[in-house]
Amino acid sequence: MYRTEVAKAMLMAELSRSSGVPVATIKYYLREGLLPPGAAISATRAEYGPAHLRRLRLIRALLEIGEVPVAAIRKILAVVDEESVSAHVMLGAVQYELGPHPGRPAGADQHWQAASREVDALLADLGWTVTTGAPARTLLVATLAALRRTESAPPGPGLRAYAEAVAALAAAEVSSLLPEDREITGNSRVALAESAVVGMVLHERILIAVHRLAQEDASSRYFG
Amino acid sequence: MYRTEVAKAMLMAELSRSSGVPVATIKYYLREGLLPPGAAISATRAEYGPAHLRRLRLIRALLEIGEVPVAAIRKILAVVDEESVSAHVMLGAVQYELGPHPGRPAGADQHWQAASREVDALLADLGWTVTTGAPARTLLVATLAALRRTESAPPGPGLRAYAEAVAALAAAEVSSLLPEDREITGNSRVALAESAVVGMVLHERILIAVHRLAQEDASSRYFG
Numbered sequence: 001m002y003r004t005e006v007a008k009a010m011l012m013a014e015l016s017r018s019s020g021v022p023v024a025t026i027k028y029y030l031r032e033g034l035l036p037p038g039a040a041i042s043a044t045r046a047e048y049g050p051a052h053l054r055r056l057r058l059i060r061a062l063l064e065i066g067e068v069p070v071a072a073i074r075k076i077l078a079v080v081d082e083e084s085v086s087a088h089v090m091l092g093a094v095q096y097e098l099g100p101h102p103g104r105p106a107g108a109d110q111h112w113q114a115a116s117r118e119v120d121a122l123l124a125d126l127g128w129t130v131t132t133g134a135p136a137r138t139l140l141v142a143t144l145a146a147l148r149r150t151e152s153a154p155p156g157p158g159l160r161a162y163a164e165a166v167a168a169l170a171a172a173e174v175s176s177l178l179p180e181d182r183e184i185t186g187n188s189r190v191a192l193a194e195s196a197v198v199g200m201v202l203h204e205r206i207l208i209a210v211h212r213l214a215q216e217d218a219s220s221r222y223f224g
Numbered sequence: 225m226y227r228t229e230v231a232k233a234m235l236m237a238e239l240s241r242s243s244g245v246p247v248a249t250i251k252y253y254l255r256e257g258l259l260p261p262g263a264a265i266s267a268t269r270a271e272y273g274p275a276h277l278r279r280l281r282l283i284r285a286l287l288e289i290g291e292v293p294v295a296a297i298r299k300i301l302a303v304v305d306e307e308s309v310s311a312h313v314m315l316g317a318v319q320y321e322l323g324p325h326p327g328r329p330a331g332a333d334q335h336w337q338a339a340s341r342e343v344d345a346l347l348a349d350l351g352w353t354v355t356t357g358a359p360a361r362t363l364l365v366a367t368l369a370a371l372r373r374t375e376s377a378p379p380g381p382g383l384r385a386y387a388e389a390v391a392a393l394a395a396a397e398v399s400s401l402l403p404e405d406r407e408i409t410g411n412s413r414v415a416l417a418e419s420a421v422v423g424m425v426l427h428e429r430i431l432i433a434v435h436r437l438a439q440e441d442a443s444s445r446y447f448g
Contacts, residue, residue: 061376126441144427150360153426159434169435174447195376198377198378209361209364
């Protein structure tokens with residue numbers, strides 16, 4: 001799946017047919033600088049190649065599956081294009097732009113601080129490598145703080161149980177992004193970024209859906 | 225936490241102070257029929273009791289934590305009030321109104337049908353009790369169909385791995401909703417519904433956040 005190659009150069013109409021993206025939309029991406037210009041063959045015509053097709057697919061995945069806004073797509077594409085940046089940082093750039101984006105409160109109250117210490121202790125304990133600015137870390141702290149603030153919150157299974165439940169899933173998801181030859185340069189960076197968006201969004205959705213079904217089954221046993 | 229009792233009756237201003245809900249908002253809930261009227265003590269004044277306070281807390285949890293629209297809250301409250309309906313069905317009514325609400329496509333294509341069979345097989349295999357109309361089931365089918373349709377989708381760990389990873393979590397979450405005396409009638413139905421909203425929303429958010437952190441850690445190992 002990292003090898004969708006089209007041998008010949010294409011005019012705009014053909015790029016539109018091959019990608020399924022309307023000409024007006026392609027022109028919009030060109031104006032916004034998301035898609036680099038084609039090679040001019042006359043004053044009004046340009047040719048596009050397989051790299052344009054791959055990039056269009058990545059843009060569509062970010063927009064349609066990731067629901068990432070155009071400004072954030074521009075940031076991601078800059079990281080994809082900068083080959084000196086590791087694939088790990090590139091995947092982080094993709095994940096960090098996927099919503100939700102919880103805000104850090106101006107003044108962190110005692111619940112926020114306690115939740116933040118709880119998350120730090122968990123990550124240290126598990127030896128997970130996570131940046132301090134990871135939006136998922138802020139989301140986790142915000143959620144644990146909300147649970148601490150809410151009198152009617154049920155205790156649930158505890159934070160560590162969640163981490164242990166998902167660790168192997170996440171490892172299988174991420175390792176399945178590796179190209180067979182494990183080479184990640186140029187063209188395959190774009191393809192990797194596309195697979196990462198698709199995988200991150202859809203695998204998370206599977207997790208959410210299956211978790212809700214498991215709750216329904218548990219509810220039938222405890223409350224049925 | 226199922227026993228927040230206020231001994232005396234309150235006027236509107238006191239109900240507002242005790243609940244933290246503005247008077248204008250309480251009046252809106254009364255007009256919308258979400259909150260039952262108080263006991264009239266004169267032409268312009270009514271008294272409210274602890275049941276009003278509990279119900280206000282449930283409404284706030286549904287609105288603020290669950291982000292459930294007013295029309296859906298009305299449906300949930302009707303189920304909460306109908307004591308002949310089991311607590312299991314009541315919890316289902318809560319979960320089913322939490323978004324996202326994926327639409328079933330008008331004409332299910334081959335990918336949808338294959339995904340639907342995959343989900344049926346999994347549920348039968350695990351022996352999970354889930355209604356055919358569960359929105360999470362539709363969400364799961366829609367997501368698996370999208371993965372099948374998307375050429376660049378990474379394979380990931382497979383559906384069954386997700387189910388096995390979350391089953392114990394869901395059981396611990398749901399069982400932690402049970403009141404100590406396991407009696408669920410009248411007042412405690414309202415409290416149970418409130419705890420269920422808080423737990424379902426915030427526990428799911430923990431799951432999502434921890435899963436993303438696990439992905440980041442896995443990415444540092446595979447792509448760092």
